[in-house]
Amino acid sequence: MLSVSEALKARTSIRAFLATPVPEALVREILDSARWSPSGGNLQPWKVIAVAGSERAAVIDLAQKVRAEHPAGEPTEFPIYPATLWEPYRSRRYLLGEAMYTLLQIPRADKAARLRQFDRNYEFFGAPVALFFVIDKRMGHGQWAHLGMFMQSVALAAIERGVSSCMQEAWAALRGALAHHFQLSDTELVYCAMALGYPDRTAPVNALRSERASVDEIASFRGFRA
Numbered sequence: 001m002l003s004v005s006e007a008l009k010a011r012t013s014i015r016a017f018l019a020t021p022v023p024e025a026l027v028r029e030i031l032d033s034a035r036w037s038p039s040g041g042n043l044q045p046w047k048v049i050a051v052a053g054s055e056r057a058a059v060i061d062l063a064q065k066v067r068a069e070h071p072a073g074e075p076t077e078f079p080i081y082p083a084t085l086w087e088p089y090r091s092r093r094y095l096l097g098e099a100m101y102t103l104l105q106i107p108r109a110d111k112a113a114r115l116r117q118f119d120r121n122y123e124f125f126g127a128p129v130a131l132f133f134v135i136d137k138r139m140g141h142g143q144w145a146h147l148g149m150f151m152q153s154v155a156l157a158a159i160e161r162g163v164s165s166c167m168q169e170a171w172a173a174l175r176g177a178l179a180h181h182f183q184l185s186d187t188e189l190v191y192c193a194m195a196l197g198y199p200d201r202t203a204p205v206n207a208l209r210s211e212r213a214s215v216d217e218i219a220s221f222r223g224f225r226a
């Protein structure tokens, strides 16, 4: 079994999955483990909608319809990124994209091919199972952070069981349509999706190992040395 540190390293975003099913019992086991995530006041401000089979196909169809109508995504009060990014974030995002498209041998100028790859988000990159993470809009930034912890727990509990994942905020582009489709209450919204399945090891995109800033770049240490 993977140690926590091994699982942290082993979890990478997988963007090409095999069709091999992930049984409901295994998805339940993953969520049963992840539900022990912490949250302020123990609110547990998360709900999960897991889809497979015909329900997965229905949301893929929905995405096609909505994206034909709103190619840039539905208007949202919670955009994925700030309108403009600043350093070092802008460069980090740029480098990730370049590393991924280099692996896929898609040059910057080939916008159509880059878009086709992006569109694979809306097929869960072939994953047989997808999770949609739902939060109540009345919650504040703290609870959104706690939902993020829960999502990381899901990804780690999955990789411990040999199941790979890709978090997919791309699905935020159709929050209104998803809320309607899943019959969410007026105050609920889908924050993010997560593809779950087994990786296609032959797919070049899955070789992507994104960079991380070093500990010295992200942390300062005070009072440790006399």
Ligand SMILES: Cc1cc2nc3c(=O)[nH]c(=O)nc-3n(C[C@H](O)[C@H](O)[C@H](O)COP(=O)(O)O)c2cc1C
Pocket: 011, 012, 013, 014, 015, 096, 121, 166, 167, 168, 169, 170, 171, 192, 208, 209, 210
């Ligand atoms: C909340 C969240 C949403 C994400 N949404 C997407 C997405 O829509 N599509 C995608 O391909 N990757 C998505 N990612 C994956 C990130 O690009 C990835 O986590 C980051 O580049 C680090 O790489 P790694 O996950 O392989 O370690 C998302 C990650 C997070 C945490």
